[in-house]
Amino acid sequence: MGAWDRELIALLPPSVRVFASAGAGFDWVDTQALGQRGVVYCNGSLAAAESVAEFAVAMIISTFRMLPYCTSSAVTDSTGAAFQECHVAAPGQSHTLRGHTLGLIGLGNIGQAIAYKCSLAFGMRILYHDIDKKPAELEAKLSAQYCPTMQDLVSRSDCVVLAIPSAPSAPSTTTSKPAPPPVIDAAILSHFPRGSRFVNVARGSLVDEDALADALDSGILSNVALDVHASEPHVSPRLRDKYAGNRAMLTCHNAGGTVEAHAGFEELAMRNIMDVGQGSGRGLTGVNLQYLKTT
Known part of the structure; x- marks a missing residue:
């Protein structure tokens, strides 16, 4: 727009x-x-909550089950070599969701739908960070535990999902509204456990994509899934060229579609x-x- x-x-x-x-x-x-x-x-947001939550669940599964690697290997060549290699290699890098911890940044309509589905269907532990702590009844329904800081949340999560509509910014009196800094940057990524995962179904501008690529390079992140991108319709060249089809699921802002x-x-x-x-x-x-x- x-x-x-x-x-x-x-x-x-x-x-x-x-x-x-x-x-x-x-x-x-x-x-x-x-x-x-x-x-x-x-x-x-109310109208799209179910659609975005479903897509987010698919992306969460992707990061645990190496789906980009599995799907690309099935069609890479006609010899079957890539297929066979993936068949052997993928199991050692894949994990079930049950028993793992999902960290949600944002527990609005979309975050609540994700939490409910992943807790009830997959037996995941749910942590969340939001501006305000939610009522105890809602936390009990979602089996969700509040983390007072984002650092606390990401340091305890096996997979982090960004599900906030916009980054908070200071009031502006100028003619143009300054862009808020990314929510996911190098500083917050340094608190992720090594080998953890990240999913973004919020806004592309909320993530420093170069810092995300650095985290993949270093092994801080094992897999990512991004439906939104900072410079749409253009995807980060680093993520596209090096990680699409193996450690990154990259889609075209389809979650609410x-x-x-x-x-x-x-x-x-x-x-x-x-x-x-x-x-x-x-x-x-x-x-x-x-x-x-x-x-």
Whole structure:
């Protein structure tokens, strides 16, 4: 959609009251500037939660079961040599999910769906880090344990999933909103256990992809799976050229892309518009209410 910064937002007519968007992420829009103009920004995370969670589970399985290596080896050549090599080598690098620890950065709608599926279906231990600790009843339902710091979370996890819609940033009074620093950078990667795994179904800009490639190079990370990328539609050349097809599953921002999710985006957008216009005035999924000018 491009960057909705203060310069662009200033061009909106005064009658605009709601910005209803598809998708969960909103790192491309200055929600503070919208709120200061009296515009409620509503995202579409509720509509996509199930689709993204399903895709995330597939990516988690990929990192444990070496699926990029297995699938690429089956079609590499007609001699069967790569097939046979993978048949012999993959088992020694593959692991079942049961009994391993999944760390979720973000326990919103998507994070909760991932936690529920992986705990109930695969018997994984669930850790999470979020801005706020969730209620005890929700933690019990998800069998999830809170980690007060991200360092604590990643240091105890066999696989970490990034599932937040946007990185927190300081309020801006300038005409353009400064890009927040990556959530996953070299400093946080240094706390990952050696041989652990990483999955990103959040935003590509939240990850330092060169630092991620360095972690694969050094063996800090054994496998990664990325559905989103920092410079879409372009994929990190280091990850693509060296690790795609063996230690990295790289997809095309497909996690929320189902017929059901897109129908849900449209319905939720209309419900948000109706709520702002005729209901509470705050929207069903408003994310910038703390900035909203009511006078």
